[in-house]
Amino acid sequence: MDGKVTLRSAACALVRRDLRLLWRRRGDALQPALFAILVVVLFALALGNERGMLAAVAPAVLWVAVLLSGLLSLDNLFRGDAEDGSLEQWLLAPVPLAWLVLVRTLVHWATTALPLVLATPLLAELLGLPHDLLPVLLLSLALGTPLLSLVGAVVAALTVGMRRAGVLLALLALPLYVPILVFGAGSMSAAARGFDPGGGLLLLAAGLVLALVLAPVAAAAALRIAHA
Amino acid sequence: MSPLIRWFHQLGSPPYFDRFAARWAPWAYALALLTMGVGLYGALFVVPADYQQGDSFRILYIHVPSAWMSLAMFALMAVYGAIALVWRIKLCEILAMACAPIGAAFTVITLVTGSIWGKPMWGTWWDWDPRLTSQLVLLFLYFGVIGLYAAIEDCRAAARAASLLAIVGVVMLPVIRYSVVWWNSLHQGQTIRVFGESSMDASMIPPLLWMIVGTKFWAIGSLLVRARADNLQREAGKDWVRRLAGAQR
Secondary structure, rough: OOOOOOHHHHHHHHHHHHHHHHHHOHHHOHHHHHHHHHHHHHHHHHHHOHHHHHEEEEEEEEHHHHHHHHHHOOOOOHHHHHHHHHHHHHOOOOOHHHHHHHHHHHHHHHHHHHHHHHHHHHHHHHOOOHHHHHHHHHHHHHHHHHHHHHHHHHHHHHHHOOOOOOOHHHHHHHHHHHHHHHHHHHHHHHOOOOOOOHHHHHHHHHHHHHHHHHHHHHHHHHHHHHHO | OHHHHHHHHHHHHHHHHHHOOOOHHHHHHHHHHHHHHHHHHHHHHHOEOOOOHHHHHHHHHHHHHHHEEEEEEEHHHHHHHHHHHOOOOOOHHHHHHHHHHHHHHHHHHHHHHHHHHHHHHOOOOOOOOOOHHHHHHHHHHHHHHHHHHHHOHHHHHHHHHHHHHHHOOOOOOOOHHOOOHHHOOOOOOOOOOOOOOOOHHHHHHHHHHHHHHHOOOOOOOOHHHHHHHHHHHHHHHHHHHHHHHHHHH
């Protein structure tokens, strides 16, 4: 280290710090996954023990469970840093704010959404999802969850100036989540009826590429507004 | 400095805008009532009944102009928001935020008239069809902008945050606009074309044009009145507002 801050060194430092913080509170890190499992269990119990009906609604239920659990952890994305002042250091840092936002969002995705995607085969089995649909579901979630995180980052950054975002966060995020849900769950229902799920998946991939470029910039602008 | 540019700069000053809005809002409302009156008369009494739908198609003279306005107000809100974010013009923040309730009202009118028409024609009040769903999402986006503006205490930061949300929300506009083209939809496709021949009979079009102009004027009037109220609220306590309040007492 020669004291010069590069994009790479800033990202490494941020990832190391975030992972260490997460490890110190590892109980909290499991909560989104537990929440998603509970939502799935609630659906299974509420719909009664009808295998056929459960299998039919399984893709939609899994998508909604993943989406809601992501929403639950969204408020923590920047709030801790806003409260302890780290966010001001982000604004002053010699690397672009959008880069830090992107790194933070990807770490957040890897620690909250990725475990859920990995747990999906288990949840799918609980709901009796036909096995040939599982690869499509995993692919749609792998493309859809980072997109949800990136769009969510913009919304979380917008509400970071408020003391408690609460329901407003859901009100702002859910309309923007709708197209993602439609294409994600839509590709699943197309696959379930024997059609090609490619269209929805390609649109999700296109959205992900677009969001990877634009969402960090928008979130950075929102953070600057909140901390002007 | 050219007079046009000077006028533009003057308009940015709160007292000047207050006088401007107070002067022109009644005119915009009057023109709106006049053109909408002509349009509604034409729609209800002049235009012949549809050969399939009978008289119930006449609701389109309210449905279509408000649907267009619901999209146009969102675009306008995003444009004002972008100007407010880039050049930090206070008046543009106010105007952007004044667009949101107007656009939300037009969206509600679109949804309500659409489902009133849908019950006899499609046999259902509501269908989860791309265009209907995306219009509903648009309504929630408007609510989000209004909610965010109301939630942040510092009104300038609130307006800027809500403007950014409006700009992000603009990605939804093409989805709504082209939802009947991209997907197989219960909602009918594009029937009115600016270029080329519309698939609507020529005798049915004039009242629609009157209504479109009328809703534009109504939006302008409403925008001026709302922006003026917000402007006065923000400037409350300044000398010119006190004088204005004193003069009217």
